[in-house]
Amino acid sequence: MRVETLFEMTSPYRDSFRIKGYRFGEGAKTLAIVGAMRGDEVQQQYICAQIVKRLALIEQQGGIAKGRSILVIPSCNPFSMNVSRRFWAMDNTDINRMFPGYREGETTQRIAAAVFEALNGFEYGIQLASYYVPGDFIPHVRIIKTGYEDVDTARLFGMRYVTTYQPRPFDTTLLNYNWQLWNTKAFSFYAGKTHQIDLKAGNESVDAILRMMYRTEIITTDPTGAAYESVLIDESTLQHVKAQHAGILLRLTDVGSRVHLGQSLAHIIHPYSGQTLSDIKATTEGTVFFAHNRPVVLQNALLFMIHTA
């Protein structure tokens, strides 16, 4: 294992900003893994740190395949995590909306450019990502449809679900969109939580990433553990269940639950009288893929996404 500083920048009032990379193996740039891009992505950073720990052991035991190299960047944004901000603290810009970056541009464009330069040219790329809508997901691998997406490799993680989605204009500055355009087989890995550590989901995620590495012959050590035969979902086919009223949300079901048509998924109660305003029911039989996780909801807010197969 070799630790490198991939990017360093002075700060007017704080220690220097540094992005560190952990390299394993020698030879062809085969796999890059990126953890926290935002300051609240603690679960993502935890998973990356566990991967660094596991890869260090695997490397000691000679388990990295010959001629293959791996780069792990646990955090692209330690400054924001240290002050409990999701985005770049000075101007609230999102590094993950700055790719491929611009070396002569604004601060977060420069950070993105340095990160992209370090990540470019790898055969596979994994980003531990978080979503812009608050909620819990079934851990899954997500791929942007760019024409370069590689669903077959995504299945090798052995996660329960692989999802694909059509990019919108605001997605064209994401790391994974640009990674794909630059010929890296890129995957977003959603590990269930963001700002808290879920050990079970985190450890399953570590196993899944190592499994993908074994199945693509990047490592020779079999991580074992049970794997799913992944179900592929086009996200546009997920059934949306919305809130008819605003109020306090009492969720009756968790992500991953199997639900039937008409089953109560949640109650929305009046915030003063406690009276039930809505009994939120499943509109179809299926598996709860996404569930809103804030205690209060707006009218028409997206509460659940259900996979119907």
Place this chain on the structure above:
Amino acid sequence: MIKTIVSTEMPVDEQFRIRKNVIQHGRDGLRFCVVTGTHGDELEGQMVCYELARIVSGHPEWLNGTLEIYPALNPLGIDTIQRGIPNFDLDMNRIFPGDPQGTMAEQTAHAIIEDIKGADMVIDIHSSNLYLRETPQVRINVQNAAWLVPFAEHLGVDFVWVHDAATVLEATLAHSLNSADTPCLVVEMGVGQRINHKMCRRLVAGILNLMLRMGMWKGTMNADMPHPIVCEGDHVTFLNAETSGVFLTELKCGVNVTKGQTIGQIVDPLRGQVLSMVTSPVDGYLFTIRAYPIVYEGSLMARIYHSEEV
């Protein structure tokens, strides 16, 4: 007449509303919309809306058509002094045309587009952000330059910047409207969280002048409306900070600068040292200057228009 275009319950005893003031006179005539408040930290548009509503309501007989004023497309952002929509990660001006099946923000964006679409002219007023101060200007995507620059020239601004197309900008309000054949001019001026009265009055006069040119307004206008510099092609130089520190400048935007002229300096307050001098690499017109002094490497400090390629 005040109309509500979006109304949604909030969790605890509050209704979220986006409203517009519709002022109509004459049987026929065109429809002119003034929208602002997409970014909650941009306030110049508030005074422009106030002045327009005051002037036009005071003299409806001078109006021929319909003026619709939308002061706050992101009322929760304005109320909480934040650029974006509270509890939502994405910039509101990157989610248009919205999605009726999407998140609340996307549903709202969809409703806004549906309400404005079909207008004969839309002015979308922005005021930079906390970090930069801008001279009054109109920004137009190069794809719409031939169509929109002739309108922009009547707004009385100093500068019209025809900029390159970028995929991410396809999700702005202006692009979505222009794509629906609704002409929309984006105005940038001033600085975030403040109101510059002089600039606002100039823009109000410019909007009334454009309405007059379109046959919608009969009020008397100042004859010497300034004619803007129109910047087309690659004629803007960006000055980004070479070092992190405190940027000090004596300049205001809207002035001519010469090659080699000092724009400012980046200093270290701990050691009392100048870390880097910021000089203009061109002769040109300074239309953007940094307002917030703390900079990191890369922070934008100034933009200069120059008539020659460099």
